Amino acid sequence: MKLSITRTRFIFLVLLAGLLFLAGCGQKQGGSLPEDESTVPVVSENNEPSGEPAETEGSAFTAPLTGMPLVEPLTRRPLAVMVNNAPAARPQSGLSGVDIVYEVLAEGGVTRLVSIFHSNADEAKIGPIRSIRPYMIELGESYHGVLVHAGASNDAYAVLQRQHKEDLDEITNAGAYFWRDKSRKAPHNLYSNVEKLLEGAAKRGYATEDTEVPGYTFRGKDDPIEGEPVGSIEIKFQLDNYKVTYEYDTETKLYKRYINGSPHTDLDTGETLTAANVVVLGADHKVLDDVGRLAVDLNLGGEAILFQQGKAIRGQWIHRTDDVIRFVKDNVEVPFVPGTTYFNVVPNQPDFDSHVKTE
Numbered sequence: 001m002k003l004s005i006t007r008t009r010f011i012f013l014v015l016l017a018g019l020l021f022l023a024g025c026g027q028k029q030g031g032s033l034p035e036d037e038s039t040v041p042v043v044s045e046n047n048e049p050s051g052e053p054a055e056t057e058g059s060a061f062t063a064p065l066t067g068m069p070l071v072e073p074l075t076r077r078p079l080a081v082m083v084n085n086a087p088a089a090r091p092q093s094g095l096s097g098v099d100i101v102y103e104v105l106a107e108g109g110v111t112r113l114v115s116i117f118h119s120n121a122d123e124a125k126i127g128p129i130r131s132i133r134p135y136m137i138e139l140g141e142s143y144h145g146v147l148v149h150a151g152a153s154n155d156a157y158a159v160l161q162r163q164h165k166e167d168l169d170e171i172t173n174a175g176a177y178f179w180r181d182k183s184r185k186a187p188h189n190l191y192s193n194v195e196k197l198l199e200g201a202a203k204r205g206y207a208t209e210d211t212e213v214p215g216y217t218f219r220g221k222d223d224p225i226e227g228e229p230v231g232s233i234e235i236k237f238q239l240d241n242y243k244v245t246y247e248y249d250t251e252t253k254l255y256k257r258y259i260n261g262s263p264h265t266d267l268d269t270g271e272t273l274t275a276a277n278v279v280v281l282g283a284d285h286k287v288l289d290d291v292g293r294l295a296v297d298l299n300l301g302g303e304a305i306l307f308q309q310g311k312a313i314r315g316q317w318i319h320r321t322d323d324v325i326r327f328v329k330d331n332v333e334v335p336f337v338p339g340t341t342y343f344n345v346v347p348n349q350p351d352f353d354s355h356v357k358t359e
Contacts, residue, residue, distance in 0.1 A: 061073050061074070062218070062338075063099065063118065063119035064118075064213050064214070064215025064216070065078075065099040065100050065116065065118050065119065065143070065213070065215060065216065065341075066099050066118075066119060066276075066338060066339055066340060066341075067216065067218030067336065067337075067338035067339070068119065068338050068339065070119065073211070074118065074119055074213075075209045075210070075211050076118065076119075076198070076208070076209060076210070077144060077145070077146060077198075077201070077206075077207060077208050077209055077210040077213075078099070078116050078117065078118040078143045078144060078145040078146070078210070078213060079116070079117045079118075079145055079146050079148055079194060079197050079198070080114060080115070080116055080136075080139065080140025080141070080143060080145030080146065080147050080148060081094075081114075081115045081116075081117060081126055081127075081129060081148040081149075081192075081197075082112055082113075082114060082115075082129060082130050082131065082132050082136060082147075082148065082149040082150075083095065083112070083113040083114075083115045083126070083127065083128070083129060083130070084112065084113075084127070084128040084129065084130040084187075084188055085103070085110065085111050085112055085113050086110050086130075086188065087110075088185070088188045089128045089130075089188040090259070090264070091264070091265045091266060091267040092113075092127065092128065092266070092267060093124065093125040093126060093127055093191065093266060093267045093268050094115075094117070094121050094124040094125055094126035094127065094193075094266070094268075095113070095115065095266055095273055096121075096124075096266040096269050096271050096273060097117070097120035097121030097122075097124050098115045098116065098117055098120070098121065098340060099116050099117060099118045099119055099120065099340060099341075100115075100116035100118075100143070100340070100341055100343070101113050101114070101115050101116070101275075101340070101341075101342045101343065102114040102115075102116075102136075102139050102343045102345060103237075103244070103342065103343070103344045103345065104135065104136065104139070104296060104345045105237055105238060105285065105294060105296070105345070105347070106133065106294070107291055107292040107293055107294070108292055109237065109238040109239035109242055110242070111237055111242075112130065112133075112136065114136050114139045114140060116140070116143050116145060117194060118143070118213065121193075121194055122194050122195070123193065123194075123195070124193060124194075124268065125191050125192075125193055125268060126191060126192055126193055126194070127181075127189075127190055127191035127192065128184070128187075128188045128189055128190050128191065129148060129149065129150050129170065129178065129190045129191065129192065130149070130150055130151070130187065130190075131149055131150055131151035131152050131153065131156075132147060132149035132151075132152045132153075132156050132160075132167075133152070133153050133155070133156050133293070133294070134153070134155050134156050134159050134295070135294075135295070135296040135298055136149075136156070137156060137159055137160070137165060138298055139298065139325075141165070142214070142319075142322075142323065142324045142325070143213060143214065143324060144210050144212065144213050144214075146166055146167065146168060146197065146201045146206055147160075147165060147166065147167035147168070148167070148168050148192065148197055149167065149168075149169055149170070150169065150170040150171055150178070150187070150190050151169070151170075151171050152169070153293055155288075155293070166201070166204075166206045168197060168200050168201060168204070170190060173204065174200045174204070176200070177192055177196045177197055177199060177200030177203075178190055178191065178192045178196075179191055179192070214322075214323050214324045216324075216326070216333075216335070216336050216341075217333055217335040217336070218335050218336050218337070218338050219308075219335045219336065219337050219338070223335070225308060225309050225311045225313075226311070226313070227308075227311030227312050227313040228311065228312045229310060229311060229312075230248070230307060230310065230311065230312040230358045230359070231247070231248045231310060231359060232245065232246070232247050232248070232358065232359040233245065233246040233255070233278060233280070233307055233312075233356065233357075233358050234356070234357040234358070234359075235280060235344050235346065235355060235356055235357075236346075236354075236355050236357075237344075237346055237347075237355065238347070241260065242259075242260065243259070243260055243261075244257065244258070244259055244264075244344065245257070245258040245259075245261070246258070246275065246278050246307065246342075248307075248309075248310045249274075250310065252274070253276075253309050253310075253337075254274040254275065254276055254339065255274060255275045255276075255278050255307065255342075256272050256273075256274055257272065257273040257274065257275065257342070258272075274339075274340070275339070275340050275341060275342040276308065276336070276337040276338060276339025276340055276341065277306065277307070277308045277336045277337055277339065277340075277341040277342070278306075278307040278308075278341075278342050278344070279304060279305070279306050279307075279317070279327055279341065279342070279343045279344065280304065280305045280307075280344045280346060280355070280356050281302065281303070281304040281317040281325070281327075281343060281344070281345055281346070282302045282303045282304070282346055282347070282348045282352035282355070283296050283297055283298055283300070283302060283345050283346075283347070283348060284296070284297040284300060284302075284347075284348050284349075285297075285347040285348070285349065296345065298319055298325065298345070299319050301316060301317055301318045301319060302316065302317060302348065302352070303316060303317075303348075303352045304316055304317040304327055305356060306327045306334055308336065308337045309337060312358060313327075313329060313334060314329070315327055315328055315329035315330075315334060316328055316329070325343065
């Protein structure tokens with residue numbers, strides 16, 4: 001009898017200890033955190049904790065290209081999609097979920113959008129998709145992206161084939177992973193999505209995971225920004241009737257994008273495209289032939305302006321080997337505000353400032 005009571009008391013104590021332990025765990029998960037655990041570290045460009053407080057409580061990871069919080073580390077490889085920006089191609093689909101956009105001149109004064117999809121737009125239709133140029137290859141590869149396009153200039157095809165680039169071309173090697181939208185006229189009706197493109201990349205034997213994507217540094221929530229107050233940015237790439245404008249919204253702290261005075265929207269969401277950061281950078285452009293194909297020097301570096309939260313910061317852009325283009329001031333990289341970034345590459349001719357007007 002004495003043995004049975006002792007055994008019962010032992011079981012009771014074990015159960016009581018277990019309940020107290022579970023209660024303590026529940027308080028730690030759902031209640032207030034101790035002072036030394038009240039901030040959660042975010043990740044740096046290689047997805048390792050940096051000690052900075054996360055924007056969203058409970059998030060221990062951030063996307064390397066946007067600085068936005070993630071539930072788990074991002075291991076997916078980026079896709080660098082050549083999005084058509086001719087008037088007949090607008091409004092496009094999928095750009096509301098893009099991480100990074102480079103707007104660069106193609107031929108005839110029309111620009112193309114080298115769009116880096118990494119952390120968003122999982123199910124969104126992306127396009128229309130068009131052809132690629134050598135400098136667009138360079139931009140896409142700097143993010144370790146699989147190059148996604150439909151056709152290429154002769155020089156670009158030579159680079160792709162000679163250097164065995166990892167690309168998905170609707171014309172030559174990956175047609176099954178694209179589709180045509182009959183509601184729009186060719187060639188402005190070619191689309192795909194992240195799922196199909198990653199499937200195509202795997203089918204061709206390309207890596208679909210990458211944990212070494214070069215990332216940016218990002219500002220904390222309350223970091224002050226020093227710069228000249230600017231509410232409106234007008235960018236002229238080449239043609240007078242082809243102007244891009246970014247208007248700063250003080251409520252959302254984002255820049256709304258316009259083309260020739262009209263909102264630039266996403267076809268499927270209907271939303272006006274926005275950016276947390278807008279970079280305008282000057283690069284040397286050279287016309288190569290009668291068609292107007294260009295060579296754009298994206299390695300030399302040069303003048304640049306970064307716009308974020310209604311401020312303009314003058315500095316320079318640099319592009320080191322095996323890295324992305326970065327904005328620096330006094331030889332120090334300037335952190336971005338978390339969110340999407342638009343890089344606008346304008347000619348240095350006749351001079352950089354002639355392509356940018358601010359108010």
